[in-house]
Amino acid sequence: MDELLAARGMTLTELSRVVGVSVVNLSVLKNDRARAIRFSTLHAICAALECEVGDLLTTDVDT
Template sequence: MAPAESEDTGILCRLDDLLAARGMTLTQLSKLVGVSIVNLSVLKNDRARAIRFSTLHAICDALDCEVGELLVRTPRG
């Protein structure tokens, strides 16, 4: 059986915070990294189940950040 969509993975995506800090929109990031706004929105809203390393690399390049600034561990529960 597949896990529920609201399953707590213990990973939080800080994409919204990083975009705000850089004065960038999701649309601008989408154009820079070549990933659809829908897919970035899924990531931003912590609904992503997986992310390709190439996408992660492109996002970090565009936002001039490290992976650990984008994805952080959180306590489960």
């Protein structure tokens, strides 16, 4: 999320305002501490950042 925000010249506070999600909750998502995310929140973030879900979500597979 950091790269997407920087590329768009947007702060987490601005994203919070646009998406309607608290800065604290966005910070949890940004710092990989979230255990779940609502689809509506994910959609709103993607719309605000003009990106696809795959640009935000990654998988870490322990092998």
